[in-house]
Amino acid sequence: MENKLKELVQAVLPESRNKWALEWKKEKGNVVGVLTSHVPEEVIYASGMLPFGVSGSWEASTPFASIHRPSMSCRYCIHVLEAILNGELDFLNGLVSIPYDDDFKTLWYLIDYLGKPGRPYMGTFNHIMYLPHVNSETTFPMWLTSVHELKDHLQRAADRQISDDSLRKANETYNTTRTLLKKVYELRKREIPAITGAEVLGLVTASRVMPRDLFNRSLTELLPYLEDRKAPLKKAHPRVLVSSDFLDNPAYIDMIENTGCVVAMDDLDLGSRYIWNNIDTAIKDPWEAVARRYLDVTSPFMVNWKKYADQLIGWVREYRIDGVIDFRQLYSYPREYMSTYVVQRLKEAGIPYTFVRRDYHLSGVGMLTTRVEAFVEMLQGTLSNKRTSPH
Amino acid sequence: MSSLAGLPYLEFELAAAQRRVKKIKEHPDPLKAASNLLYYELEVDYRSEQIESLKSGKPFGTIYPGPFMRALGLVPWDAIRSADKSYGDKAKRYFDMIRAEGMAEHTCDRTIVMVPMVLSGDFPKPSFMLAGNYTCQPIHLAYRLIAHTLNTPTYFMERKFSAWSGSESEQELKYVVDQYQEMIEFAEKNVPGCKFNPDKLEELLYWDNEYNKYERLQWKLRATVPCPMAGRDAFREPMYPHFYANPAKCVDYMRRFTEEMEEKASKGIGSVQGEERLRLLWSPTAPYFADPFGWLAKRGVAVPAVEMGTMNRRRRGHYSAYGELWHGRKLSPFEEALRGLGDSAWGGLGHGTVQSHIETCRQLKLDGIVYFLQWGCEITNNFGTLISEVAEKELGIPTLILQGRQLDESTFEEQEFYRQLEEFVDICLDAKKKRGFRKQEHGK
Numbered sequence: 015m016e017n018k019l020k021e022l023v024q025a026v027l028p029e030s031r032n033k034w035a036l037e038w039k040k041e042k043g044n045v046v047g048v049l050t051s052h053v054p055e056e057v058i059y060a061s062g063m064l065p066f067g068v069s070g071s072w073e074a075s076t077p078f079a080s081i082h083r084p085s086m087s088c089r090y091c092i093h094v095l096e097a098i099l100n101g102e103l104d105f106l107n108g109l110v111s112i113p114y115d116d117d118f119k120t121l122w123y124l125i126d127y128l129g130k131p132g133r134p135y136m137g138t139f140n141h142i143m144y145l146p147h148v149n150s151e152t153t154f155p156m157w158l159t160s161v162h163e164l165k166d167h168l169q170r171a172a173d174r175q176i177s178d179d180s181l182r183k184a185n186e187t188y189n190t191t192r193t194l195l196k197k198v199y200e201l202r203k204r205e206i207p208a209i210t211g212a213e214v215l216g217l218v219t220a221s222r223v224m225p226r227d228l229f230n231r232s233l234t235e236l237l238p239y240l241e242d243r244k245a246p247l248k249k250a251h252p253r254v255l256v257s258s259d260f261l262d263n264p265a266y267i268d269m270i271e272n273t274g275c276v277v278a279m280d281d282l283d284l285g286s287r288y289i290w291n292n293i294d295t296a297i298k299d300p301w302e303a304v305a306r307r308y309l310d311v312t313s314p315f316m317v318n319w320k321k322y323a324d325q326l327i328g329w330v331r332e333y334r335i336d337g338v339i340d341f342r343q344l345y346s347y348p349r350e351y352m353s354t355y356v357v358q359r360l361k362e363a364g365i366p367y368t369f370v371r372r373d374y375h376l377s378g379v380g381m382l383t384t385r386v387e388a389f390v391e392m393l394q395g396t397l398s399n400k401r402t403s404p405h
Numbered sequence: 406m407s408s409l410a411g412l413p414y415l416e417f418e419l420a421a422a423q424r425r426v427k428k429i430k431e432h433p434d435p436l437k438a439a440s441n442l443l444y445y446e447l448e449v450d451y452r453s454e455q456i457e458s459l460k461s462g463k464p465f466g467t468i469y470p471g472p473f474m475r476a477l478g479l480v481p482w483d484a485i486r487s488a489d490k491s492y493g494d495k496a497k498r499y500f501d502m503i504r505a506e507g508m509a510e511h512t513c514d515r516t517i518v519m520v521p522m523v524l525s526g527d528f529p530k531p532s533f534m535l536a537g538n539y540t541c542q543p544i545h546l547a548y549r550l551i552a553h554t555l556n557t558p559t560y561f562m563e564r565k566f567s568a569w570s571g572s573e574s575e576q577e578l579k580y581v582v583d584q585y586q587e588m589i590e591f592a593e594k595n596v597p598g599c600k601f602n603p604d605k606l607e608e609l610l611y612w613d614n615e616y617n618k619y620e621r622l623q624w625k626l627r628a629t630v631p632c633p634m635a636g637r638d639a640f641r642e643p644m645y646p647h648f649y650a651n652p653a654k655c656v657d658y659m660r661r662f663t664e665e666m667e668e669k670a671s672k673g674i675g676s677v678q679g680e681e682r683l684r685l686l687w688s689p690t691a692p693y694f695a696d697p698f699g700w701l702a703k704r705g706v707a708v709p710a711v712e713m714g715t716m717n718r719r720r721r722g723h724y725s726a727y728g729e730l731w732h733g734r735k736l737s738p739f740e741e742a743l744r745g746l747g748d749s750a751w752g753g754l755g756h757g758t759v760q761s762h763i764e765t766c767r768q769l770k771l772d773g774i775v776y777f778l779q780w781g782c783e784i785t786n787n788f789g790t791l792i793s794e795v796a797e798k799e800l801g802i803p804t805l806i807l808q809g810r811q812l813d814e815s816t817f818e819e820q821e822f823y824r825q826l827e828e829f830v831d832i833c834l835d836a837k838k839k840r841g842f843r844k845q846e847h848g849k
């Protein structure tokens with residue numbers, strides 16, 4: 015079982031992440047790349063195509079992308095562009111994204127421009143969905159239209175209709191993933207969690223590169239084993255929460271845990287925020303159901319940062335977190351701006367906090383370790399003071 | 406924060422504008438536009454209104470899209486414009502605060518400087534925030550941050566950006582209109598002193614349209630060789646009639662400025678020293694603490710336009726004029742004011758931005774583009790290479806890509822900056838000569 019866990023946790027590594035997509039292409043058909051956790055993958059799944067969570071190139075140098083984008087722009091977008099231009103993503107039949115920020119809009123346009131007919135590195139379509147920043151009854155119909163537009167694109171690409179029933183089934187399949195992964199998150203609440211933070215990130219990212227049914231089966235088999243497991247950690251305290259976006263490399267979380275703490279909860283778009291809310295299958299229209307779920311998310315992208323901070327503080331309490339690491343990706347501005355407000359809220363709630371900027375690909379490990387170590391030591395000091403204090 | 410926070414800043418700006426007016430009146434400079442006097446008088450009016458409003462407790466609201474905010478009874482809250490003036494030592498102080506607080510230090514200068522400026526009480530706090538995805542992202546992120554931190558009533562406006570092709574659909578227009586109606590209700594309910602006046606909106610639309618007529622006229626004049634508009638004036642962010650308590654005066658300024666340009670154009674007077682050797686497009690911003698436009702003018706290089714946001718599309722008449730039929734029907738004033746929001750290139754997907762650069766170069770007969778990559782201005786930064794490729798292909802003109810910051814001088818290498826400009830001027834002159842030869846050959 016440990017090997018099975020290892021296989022899943024390592025699914026996102028460059029040497030394995032395309033494996034299932036390539037098999038799918040051989041046996042079943044098209045694969046559609048998905049940028050950001052805001053894209054309703056269920057719709058793609060319902061079309062009979064495989065939604066594939068796109069990682070950028072994990073190499074440090076980005077010679078092709080750097081021709082088009084300055085290095086001081088969203089690092090994930092640069093590495094995605096590199097992966098498109100250097101051929102890593104040649105197997106994709108299309109891409110779907112949302113305008114998470116201005117970087118994503120320009121990435122979409124650049125791909126559109128470079129992907130003009132006759133250019134080798136482009137699938138059949140490159141679609142950007144309109145997603146409102148506000149979840150309200152006024153914005154919802156337009157978002158629903160946007161979901162239907164995605165449906166139209168996919169129907170054309172797959173040359174088949176997407177029935178309500180197939181979407182209903184996809185909604186249920188994805189709900190199963192979320193439910194299973196939430197059980198894993200429950201196991202993080204233990205004094206010694208069953209699973210490390212790095213392993214959890216590995217599991218969630220695995221779900222985005224594997225066919226969903228296969229992932230669900232694998233995790234179902236694995237759960238009983240995890241119930242009895244104690245994570246192989248250097249130290250089980252302090253308990254840290256890591257907050258970030260576009261973090262898909264478990265080695266970053268490993269690096270944090272190796273300083274002598276446990277990442278007992280995360281606030282990641284490819285972690286907790288990816289799985290937190292299920293689709294309400296009681297809603298009769300499956301299109302409405304999926305659209306509602308994806309508009310009701312917490313994200314730096316969405317306007318409601320109060321809700322975001324409330325959720326974060328709620329997790330800190332629920333998972334008995336000792337400190338929060340805001341692990342910002344360089345040049346990703348929604349979080350950069352939002353953090354100032356979130357820090358204010360964490361301060362008011364008396365929650366220790368630090369921020370560290372990191373690149374998309376794994377780099378600067380020495381410097382990052384030093385920064386994180388200092389924070390972890392501070393937390394350890396606070397914890398031992400608490401233990402010795404008569405209060 | 407005191408309710409009079411920011412008063413010293415406004416008083417400082419008022420005094421500066423008053424000194425300018427006095428100086429121009431006492432020592433008129435025949436080399437400068439006479440309409441400048443009106444421009445600074447308008448600035449005096451503008452700051453005076455803000456000061457009176459602050460003292461009397463009138464509500465302040467964000468400036469985009471302005472006519473609605475005025476019609477709601479809000480006084481312009483222009484922290485972003487004021488941040489533009491915070492270079493030198495002032496900027497250093499704000500950047501120190503930004504770094505110490507772990508704020509977004511690599512983003513667009515003007516948007517992040519606005520944050521400590523407001524949060525520290527150096528600038529008045531807003532009473533109502535209207536933010537939206539029709540601006541670039543750093544602006545609405547900064548607005549949202551200020552609003553969350555100060556607990557300011559906020560409405561976030563959405564447009565469906567897919568309308569980049571220039572044809573907003575009825576559904577998309579209705580989407581925006583519905584939200585504005587909702588926004589008005591929200592503001593009236595949550596912001597003391599807010600009351601929507603539809604007649605005021607109509608009046609402001611009228612004056613904005615009059616202003617736009619002059620903008621269009623000026624656009625044609627900018628195309629004349631030599632160009633009668635100075636690069637510094639092209640770089641100036643426009644102040645629209647709705648910014649002022651007296652919008653007619655703003656239109657009057659625009660009329661006079663246009664007449665002066667007309668006169669210069671008819672006499673063949675340009676805005677550069679000596680013969681106009683070259684005409685460049687500058688995009689989209691520049692270091693505010695330097696004066697590249699003056700430097701270029703001394704070398705006979707005109708900058709007839711700066712490509713900034715969606716302004717040049719408006720000047721070119723991209724949007725149909727007030728009162729014209731739209732999709733075969735007459736629009737309500739409400740719709741008139743909002744039409745074009747979905748089609749605005751600012752904060753859009755890219756097509757509009759790239760097309761606009763090419764159109765401007767074509768219409769104003771420009772010989773090159775200086776593309777200044779401001780840190781964190783992602784909506785423009787990522788298009789530098791692309792625009793340069795398209796400009797080369799479609800117009801045969803070169804592009805210089807510079808990297809830098811608007812307000813933070815610490816990264817500015819003056820010598821290198823001007824060396825690159827100098828080299829680029831030579832490249833453009835050379836390319837212009839070659840284009841001339843090719844034209845002659847074709848002619849033959």
Ligand code: SF4
Pocket residue numbers: 513514515516541542543544690714779781782783784785
């Ligand atoms: S368009 Fe660019 S320079 Fe202008 S405010 Fe936005 S980010 Fe800053």
